Amino acid sequence: MEGLTHVQTVNQDAVVTTDAEQPKGRAIVITSGKGGVGKTTTTANVGAALAARGLSVALVDADVGLRNLDIVLGLESRVRYHLLDVLENKVSLEDALIRDKRSPNMSLLAASQTREKDDVDTEKMRLLVERLRAQFDWVLIDCPAGIEAGFRNAVVGAQSAIIVCTPEVSSVRDSDRVVGLLPRDLEPRLIVNRLRPHLVRRGKMLSVEDVNAILRLPLLGVVADEPEVVVATNRGEPISLDPKSQTGSAYRSIAARLCGEHIPIERPRVSFFARLGTLFGGR
Amino acid sequence: MFELFSRFFRREGSSTTAKERLRLVLLSDHLALAPETVEALKNDLIAVISRYVKIDPHLCDVSFEQQAATVAMHANIPILGLLADRAAAEKATIASETTPANSEHVSAQP
Numbered sequence: 079m080e081g082l083t084h085v086q087t088v089n090q091d092a093v094v095t096t097d098a099e100q101p102k103g104r105a106i107v108i109t110s111g112k113g114g115v116g117k118t119t120t121t122a123n124v125g126a127a128l129a130a131r132g133l134s135v136a137l138v139d140a141d142v143g144l145r146n147l148d149i150v151l152g153l154e155s156r157v158r159y160h161l162l163d164v165l166e167n168k169v170s171l172e173d174a175l176i177r178d179k180r181s182p183n184m185s186l187l188a189a190s191q192t193r194e195k196d197d198v199d200t201e202k203m204r205l206l207v208e209r210l211r212a213q214f215d216w217v218l219i220d221c222p223a224g225i226e227a228g229f230r231n232a233v234v235g236a237q238s239a240i241i242v243c244t245p246e247v248s249s250v251r252d253s254d255r256v257v258g259l260l261p262r263d264l265e266p267r268l269i270v271n272r273l274r275p276h277l278v279r280r281g282k283m284l285s286v287e288d289v290n291a292i293l294r295l296p297l298l299g300v301v302a303d304e305p306e307v308v309v310a311t312n313r314g315e316p317i318s319l320d321p322k323s324q325t326g327s328a329y330r331s332i333a334a335r336l337c338g339e340h341i342p343i344e345r346p347r348v349s350f351f352a353r354l355g356t357l358f359g360g361r
Numbered sequence: 362m363f364e365l366f367s368r369f370f371r372r373e374g375s376s377t378t379a380k381e382r383l384r385l386v387l388l389s390d391h392l393a394l395a396p397e398t399v400e401a402l403k404n405d406l407i408a409v410i411s412r413y414v415k416i417d418p419h420l421c422d423v424s425f426e427q428q429a430a431t432v433a434m435h436a437n438i439p440i441l442g443l444l445a446d447r448a449a450a451e452k453a454t455i456a457s458e459t460t461p462a463n464s465e466h467v468s469a470q471p
Contacts, residue, residue, distance in 0.1 A: 284376050
């Protein structure tokens, strides 16, 4: 009996120090510097894959003024309130979060389309992410392109970072710059996106190794440039929810690695038609 | 089969060009982002050259420029005259083939 009482006291202490001061969730910012490399698609797909694992996920579109994440998720018709409404205390966080019906574990906080990035108060943004971390296992923040105010606000509440980079000179250069601007403790990890394995094989595209010889980041995943991603985005359905899709599987493994599983990075296969195409391709 | 066939037609791919361009552009970026390094290098250059000839540190200029195949350092160091005490200068060690010139052009080729 005495032993039991003792254990309970210790537990109560633990509750006070962990739950009240340390939110349970982890906040990750998805960034790249360069625009159009697939940050939003990555956020949506990794988020959906984490939710499919039974974890609660909040997606925050930090691209104020250029709202996109709702479109990629097919939730655009349900956006009523947005990030700035919450930051300015016009609505409650609960009212602004949109629960995804296909992924009930996942909620979206949409960006404001009619406001500007400078309207965001950095300190309020940090507190908001902290609140979300208290409610969700994962908070994914979709960072706007650029390295100005929008970038700083997207990064402020995050504890780790994902760099999305395509195998192009411009994207690698911008990723390199962004890594230099991120606070060191964010320990960025790399997703090489839109890889075309048949072009790499023919020496017409930078390989994952080429990209990471420059960036030198822990590799979180490799996602191929496949038409099915375009189709899924057209429909507003994350490809990571399609069990038959190879690209979806790449996103699911990224989610697994985020959860601490050690699974080898699978390399996208070269399809028959892609090989056929490169035989007759130029340089 | 495909491998064999495509290898037959293989030429050097454009990814090699991309890699080289990336290397140069990042070298330039990193230099531009480290002004204190550039300043330290400039001060060291001035110190070394002052051992041989008379220069005015305020007139010295060091800059970097990305060229087609390299990143080059330009050091424009006007020489005001010879040092009064040449003997001291000679003692200032370092076996070097430095020829005083009005403008030095050093290629920073890796």
